[in-house]
Amino acid sequence: MASHLENLLLPHGRTALCKSVLPALLDCIADIAESLHQSQHVSLAGGTNAFGDGQLNVDISAENLLRAALAECPSVETASSEEDPVERPARDSQAEGGVSATSEKYTVAFDPLDGSSIIAPNWTVGTIIGIWDGGSAIHQRPSEKQIAAILGVYGPRTTAIVALRVPGGEPCCLEIGIGKSGAHEFLRSDMRFADPPFKTRYFAPANLRAAAESEAYMRLITHYVEKKYTLRYSGGLVPDLVHALVKGHGVYISPVTSVSEAKLRRLYELFPVALVVECAGGKAINPVDGEDILTRPLENCDETAGLICGTAEEVGIAKKALLGSHP
Amino acid sequence: MASHLENLLLPHGRTALCKSVLPALLDCIADIAESLHQSQHVSLAGGTNAFGDGQLNVDISAENLLRAALAECPSVETASSEEDPVERPARDSQAEGGVSATSEKYTVAFDPLDGSSIIAPNWTVGTIIGIWDGGSAIHQRPSEKQIAAILGVYGPRTTAIVALRVPGGEPCCLEIGIGKSGAHEFLRSDMRFADPPFKTRYFAPANLRAAAESEAYMRLITHYVEKKYTLRYSGGLVPDLVHALVKGHGVYISPVTSVSEAKLRRLYELFPVALVVECAGGKAINPVDGEDILTRPLENCDETAGLICGTAEEVGIAKKALLGSHP
Numbered sequence: 001m002a003s004h005l006e007n008l009l010l011p012h013g014r015t016a017l018c019k020s021v022l023p024a025l026l027d028c029i030a031d032i033a034e035s036l037h038q039s040q041h042v043s044l045a046g047g048t049n050a051f052g053d054g055q056l057n058v059d060i061s062a063e064n065l066l067r068a069a070l071a072e073c074p075s076v077e078t079a080s081s082e083e084d085p086v087e088r089p090a091r092d093s094q095a096e097g098g099v100s101a102t103s104e105k106y107t108v109a110f111d112p113l114d115g116s117s118i119i120a121p122n123w124t125v126g127t128i129i130g131i132w133d134g135g136s137a138i139h140q141r142p143s144e145k146q147i148a149a150i151l152g153v154y155g156p157r158t159t160a161i162v163a164l165r166v167p168g169g170e171p172c173c174l175e176i177g178i179g180k181s182g183a184h185e186f187l188r189s190d191m192r193f194a195d196p197p198f199k200t201r202y203f204a205p206a207n208l209r210a211a212a213e214s215e216a217y218m219r220l221i222t223h224y225v226e227k228k229y230t231l232r233y234s235g236g237l238v239p240d241l242v243h244a245l246v247k248g249h250g251v252y253i254s255p256v257t258s259v260s261e262a263k264l265r266r267l268y269e270l271f272p273v274a275l276v277v278e279c280a281g282g283k284a285i286n287p288v289d290g291e292d293i294l295t296r297p298l299e300n301c302d303e304t305a306g307l308i309c310g311t312a313e314e315v316g317i318a319k320k321a322l323l324g325s326h327p
Numbered sequence: 328m329a330s331h332l333e334n335l336l337l338p339h340g341r342t343a344l345c346k347s348v349l350p351a352l353l354d355c356i357a358d359i360a361e362s363l364h365q366s367q368h369v370s371l372a373g374g375t376n377a378f379g380d381g382q383l384n385v386d387i388s389a390e391n392l393l394r395a396a397l398a399e400c401p402s403v404e405t406a407s408s409e410e411d412p413v414e415r416p417a418r419d420s421q422a423e424g425g426v427s428a429t430s431e432k433y434t435v436a437f438d439p440l441d442g443s444s445i446i447a448p449n450w451t452v453g454t455i456i457g458i459w460d461g462g463s464a465i466h467q468r469p470s471e472k473q474i475a476a477i478l479g480v481y482g483p484r485t486t487a488i489v490a491l492r493v494p495g496g497e498p499c500c501l502e503i504g505i506g507k508s509g510a511h512e513f514l515r516s517d518m519r520f521a522d523p524p525f526k527t528r529y530f531a532p533a534n535l536r537a538a539a540e541s542e543a544y545m546r547l548i549t550h551y552v553e554k555k556y557t558l559r560y561s562g563g564l565v566p567d568l569v570h571a572l573v574k575g576h577g578v579y580i581s582p583v584t585s586v587s588e589a590k591l592r593r594l595y596e597l598f599p600v601a602l603v604v605e606c607a608g609g610k611a612i613n614p615v616d617g618e619d620i621l622t623r624p625l626e627n628c629d630e631t632a633g634l635i636c637g638t639a640e641e642v643g644i645a646k647k648a649l650l651g652s653h654p
Binding site: 033036037039040041118119120121122123124125153154155156157158159177179185187205208209211212218221225226228229230231232233234235239242243245246247 | 360363364366367368445446447448449450451452480481482483484485486504506512514532535536538539545548552553555556557558559560561562566569570572573574
């Protein structure tokens with residue numbers, strides 16, 4: 001597997017990303033999977049994070065594993081997470097390895113364990129990671145500066161989706177089988193949404209309750225039912241997106257309505273997911289104004305928004321349904 | 328864990344069930360989990376089963392593991408599975424261990440790996456097992472003769488739901504954490520659907536496409552949206568049911584309409600699931616006539632039907648919506 005990543009990254013001056021950051025994060029995903037596998041007793045750890053979510057013991061364990069992994073990567077200067085949404089140095093400046101030996105300098109933003117509500121019933125959950133060029137993600141153009149994203153997928157197997165869009169290189173989306181102790185293998189080196197015609201169309205309607213107040217959302221749902229789309233909605237952003245990627249088709253909608261506010265964290269959820277979707281040939285837009293998720297820079301780490309993403313054609317249909325004649 | 332099972336089963340003359348059949352099946356669930364964890368390359372094995380489903384390599388592996396486990400249990404006389412839906416002796420009559428040393432005699436019917444369509448995207452899948460008194464499940468009253476059911480749940484962790492309803496004993500539903508090499512532990516010894524009022528109501532609408540032709544099904548879906556139920560629908564019967572059990576509330580609907588035929592196998596899916604639901608205080612009925620799933624005996628191993636199951640109150644609401652003034 002290493003040589004394939006080397007071919008993709010070394011010609012573009014990404015030695016540390018290739019040989020340090022990505023391997024450390026993939027190994028960390030293996031460690032989080034093992035930690036989840038051992039955690040038969042899922043419990044609230046007692047705290048709430050900055051977004052008001054109750055923290056589970058497994059959230060905290062995943063957070064700690066990722067922080068420790070990043071501290072070992074000299075090129076990672078800054079880190080922040082959904083559990084502690086403030087950009088901070090990735091390690092104690094006194095610690096060994098604190099000085100980067102390369103010209104590469106990265107900021108990593110992550111949601112250590114996405115899908116808290118479905119951990120207790122033992123459904124597939126995930127980790128979401130975005131990797132940015134430079135020492136901060138704030139006020140940077142996401143479409144240029146976020147150069148890689150990783151989704152860790154914890155189900156019957158452990159897999160990861162890696163999206164790469166480094167300057168000078170072709171965007172690509174990879175599926176990787178995660179083994180123990182660094183024994184990872186490429187499953188697919190070019191994950192792409194399929195072109196029409198589609199054998200089966202899938203839809204994942206988040207916050208379906210909002211359709212009670214939004215005629216436009218209700219009409220869109222009715223459209224999917226009448227056109228015989230197949231429903232798959234786990235309520236976990238990672239498994240819902242990975243379903244669409246693996247099937248080659250799908251649309252995920254997290255609407256924003258008068259009574260239902262934007263739920264997804266831009267930095268920790270939307271940006272990495274949007275990079276994966278774009279690298280696989282799909283679209284990811286804001287349901288409020290139709291703008292690409294990766295266009296508008298971040299002002300603060302705790303911003304939220306809605307999402308329509310997936311197969312480009314389907315995103316267009318959903319956008320038209322929700323925005324009508326707006327942009 | 329063993330002593331808790333002993334308290335539940337030994338007073339009712341179920342030594343072999345307690346000390347041989349259940350431990351063998353729980354260990355087998357651990358083995359299937361390990362096999363799935365190692366199977367990064369999910370592929371069609373080339374065949375189709377009697378129900379016309381394409382067989383995956385992981386289906387066949389799970390089938391073989393279960394057959395081998397049952398062959399080691401002297402009290403299991405007969406076995407059949409969704410992959411080979413014919414009742415046959417559980418072992419070669421010449422083989423060692425072929426003579427039961429106890430008066431207990433069981434028939435085991437199983438779906439080795441339910442949820443084929445969601446294995447590739449790495450979503451949680453499951454094993455479904457029903458255990459019957461006597462040498463056959465055919466022409467027997469399911470409500471009396473199916474005395475135990477097990478759901479194996481393969482997600483970030485491995486868990487099992489065990490329902491027991493042996494004559495003379497109290498019905499009970501247990502959640503078990505599956506570890507390696509027989510290291511299992513009770514997570515909950517009395518899994519029950521909650522009583523009203525419900526904080527959050529969940530619904531899982533299978534075959535939602537059918538709502539395009541069924542006004543009654545569409546009205547029921549609209550009811551859930553308007554009443555702000557939370558949607559969770561993975562498309563896997565085991566994870567969908569386990570979600571409801573763990574949350575303490577939920578309703579699962581697999582309708583039968585003019586253009587959408589009955590999809591679920593009575594022997595391999597509906598009967599074990601119905602026993603689990605009833606032992607947890609819920610209801611499981613046929614959406615066509617409202618009859619309890621466990622009432623009507625089986626004529627053939629390959630019979631299918633629809634399903635409404637979950638929280639008793641919710642099953643009543645769905646039944647009324649789909650059947651109207653019928654029975």
